[in-house]
Amino acid sequence: MWGSIEVLLSLPAYNVGLILNGLCVGAVFALAAYGLALVWGVMNVKNLAQGEFVIMGGYLAWYIAKTTGMNPLLTLPIVAVLMFVFGWAIYVLMIRRVVDKDLFTSLLATFGLAIVMQQALNLAFGPEVQVAQFGRGSVSMMGGIVSILEIKFWAFGMCILLAGAVVAFMKFSRMGQAIRATSQDARAARVMGINTDRVYAFTYALNSAICGAAGVLVAMIMVIQPYYGVTHSVRSFVIVTAAGIGNLPGVIMSALGLGVIEQYSGFVLGAEFQVATVVVMLLLVLIWRQYQASRIRQVVR
Amino acid sequence: MLLRKLGFSVAAAALSMSVTTAQAKVEGDTIILGSAISLTGKYSTNGIHTQNGYELAAKLINDGGGVTVDGKKYKIKIEYYDDESTPARGAQLAERLIQQDGVEYMLGPYSSGLTKAIAPVTEKYGVPMVEAEGASRSLFTQGYRYLFAVLSTSEQYLASAIDLAAEQAKSTGKDPAELKVALAFENDPFSQDVRAGVMEDAAKHGMQIVIDENLPRDLSDMTPTLIKVKALKPDLLIISGHSKGAATAARQIGEMAIEVPMIALTHCDAAKVTEKFPEASEGFLCATQWSPTLTYSDDLFGSAADFEKLFKETYEGYDAGVPYQSAQAAAAVMVFADAFERANSFDKDKVRDALSATDMMTFYGGIKFAEAGNNIAKPMVLWQIQDNQYQVVAPPKWASHKLVWPRQAAGN
Structure with missing residues (x-):
């Protein structure tokens, strides 16, 4: 451990590598978390199939790129549209029936969905680990000490762009306003003539499309396999819980922050603590929140 | 009644x-x-x-x-x-x-x-x-x-890579005890067995273990470990983490232009690294039970x-x-x-x-079979990926090709 810290102090360039990688990895996780925050905030559905949506997006990108020879990055809009349709269908078939039920019903339903999706992906694409290739190689900096896949920078840019687009959409479009109104008070929104069922369907489909987009990037940056969705689900929950529901800029910040912390803990403490640290951070945030809330007497005892 | x-x-x-x-x-x-x-x-x-x-x-x-x-x-x-x-x-x-x-x-x-x-x-x-x-x-x-x-059995998977590195060091006039070894093994019974075998052989030659990482099962990113590899410049990097570990390692070794002269791993063929990462995987040593x-x-x-x-x-x-x-x-x-x-x-x-x-x-x-039921009559073989083909380079008795050392730098 001290040896690792010494390395960082003696050659600060390695810090640049850790920070850049952390930001880019964080950006990928941010997207799925972003979608989760949306669904959670608007519909109060905790979507446990979040990671499976990501993996499915990844497989679609991989499959389209493989069969048509397209660059996987260019499949992103196609995948987003396909996943939007898929999300809408899942809403109509399933989520509509659990959206106003209690917490456990929606948890169970989406957990079931996750299992069905894993098996379906396994049947459709097989259990092998797959990757999609962006094919542009790495960007080398600081005399080769820092070398990062070009696609990671694209992912970072996309994440920021997409986040901006969603925020603008929420603020300025009719649908966005309706979504916000529904999340504030679904009953009042209905009284005002908003078709909340459509709003829910749209929100869920939008989440699915965002996850699909994240999946395209995951296939190019990490690896995909039908059962690897869990990592993304867990990470989304950690990020959203740490940021607080309904705090969309907070989601991005906490995703990027956790990405960087993860890289540092992996480097200093060792790889086995890389993921553990993320969960410890969540714990600390929750303890801090509880403490803050107790000071203004809002804590639930 | x-x-x-x-x-x-x-x-x-x-x-x-x-x-x-x-x-x-x-x-x-x-x-x-x-x-x-x-x-x-x-x-x-x-x-x-x-x-x-x-x-x-x-x-x-x-x-x-x-x-x-x-x-x-x-x-x-x-x-x-x-x-x-x-x-x-x-x-x-x-x-x-x-x-x-x-x-x-x-x-x-x-x-x-x-x-x-x-x-x-x-x-x-x-x-x-x-x-x-x-x-x-x-x-x-x-x-x-x-x-x-x-x-x-699994502890034999990559032990021969250590011997190969030691032989290579001797042939270039270096003492095997000077070799620095980096290990990254998944935290599961199979990979930990592989690690135990590697550790035993490394100790035999007195090699220094400079990195010894336990990769968690749901790890999808090895960059911190590989940045450490870049900083500490080991002579031998050994990785085991099933197909996911092999695919992740091959991808990121290419991405980060890791220039270790010898890299050995398990599950290369299962992860299809030659197909997916033809440039990055060149020169990898891969453990295999059998080769045609x-x-x-x-x-x-x-x-x-x-x-x-x-x-x-x-x-x-x-x-x-x-x-x-x-x-x-x-x-x-x-x-x-x-x-x-x-x-x-x-x-x-x-x-x-x-x-x-x-x-x-x-x-x-x-x-x-030994008393315990494991097969003792068959050695593990080590492939090296040469020109995108798996070629047997160790043990010497069965080798069809000569080891390429150092492996060519991975330019992705």
Whole structure:
């Protein structure tokens, strides 16, 4: 451990590598978390199939790129549209029936969905680990000490762009306003003539499309396999819980922050603590929140 | 009284039933072997490779007339159940095969985890099991009497890479004790076994371990570890983490332009690194149980290359190469056939003793079991990826190509 810290102090360039990688990895996780925050905030559905949506997006990108020879990055809009349709269908078939039920019903339903999706992906694409290739190689900096896949920078840019687009959409479009109104008070929104069922369907489909987009990037940056969705689900929950529901800029910040912390803990403490640290951070945030809330007497005892 | 009578007749009925099922292991002129195998779920690809290996060997033995026991020819038939890649299901199905179907000879499932779940069951009933796909060292430390494995155990997987690095150091006038070794192993029984073997051999040569990482199972990013590799510049980097680990490592080694002169890993072929990362994977050393270029041979299949050719002709989808999983599965069936003939009986304890005394040469390699049931007659082989092809470079006796050292820098 001290040896690792010494390395960082003696050659600060390695810090640049850790920070850049952390930001880019964080950006990928941010997207799925972003979608989760949306669904959670608007519909109060905790979507446990979040990671499976990501993996499915990844497989679609991989499959389209493989069969048509397209660059996987260019499949992103196609995948987003396909996943939007898929999300809408899942809403109509399933989520509509659990959206106003209690917490456990929606948890169970989406957990079931996750299992069905894993098996379906396994049947459709097989259990092998797959990757999609962006094919542009790495960007080398600081005399080769820092070398990062070009696609990671694209992912970072996309994440920021997409986040901006969603925020603008929420603020300025009719649908966005309706979504916000529904999340504030679904009953009042209905009284005002908003078709909340459509709003829910749209929100869920939008989440699915965002996850699909994240999946395209995951296939190019990490690896995909039908059962690897869990990592993304867990990470989304950690990020959203740490940021607080309904705090969309907070989601991005906490995703990027956790990405960087993860890289540092992996480097200093060792790889086995890389993921553990993320969960410890969540714990600390929750303890801090509880403490803050107790000071203004809002804590639930 | 009546109740006792009833109880007795039930017991008698059960006894007579068990007698009839006990005969089910050999029906007419057919010997029935049982296997729970992963045909669906996460191991299904390798489960099917295994099944294909079993079937091809059974077919070939039957085409050649079958197995001669007590002067009579018998055919081999294998009864399968799908264990859905879950250990609990595997154990249930093993019970079912033995208890309900009366199977008295078992072929192994796929993976160490499943074998670990099934071995206590076969042991309980004294049913001999020849397995081909469970390499974990821990399978052979339980004192199992009825478990036999044709493959090399996991701690041998990458130990030869250490010897190879030491030889290379000597030939360039360096002391092996000066070599710096970086290790990154997944936190699971298989990879930790591999690590134990590597550590033992590294200690023998007095090499310094500069990095020793435990990769968590759900890790999808190795950059912090690889940045450490960049900073500390080891002479040898060893990685084991199943297909996911191999794919992630190959991707990020390329991405980060890691320039370690020797990189060794497991599961290269399962992760298809030559297809996915042709540039980054050049020069990788990969552990393998078997290679079709080896010069082993037997009377049934001919040489290792003949096996590969026949396998490709029989099954579709193996144009890129026949996995060692299929080869060792076929070898397991051959071991059983050989044991039946030598036992000259269908008594399961006699068959067990015959298995224990196995000493044969196959296209897959020599097979001779230690007391614990693991095969001690076959070494692990080390491939090096040269010009995007897997070539055997170690151990020296079986090497077809010379080691390329240092490996060319990975430019992605």
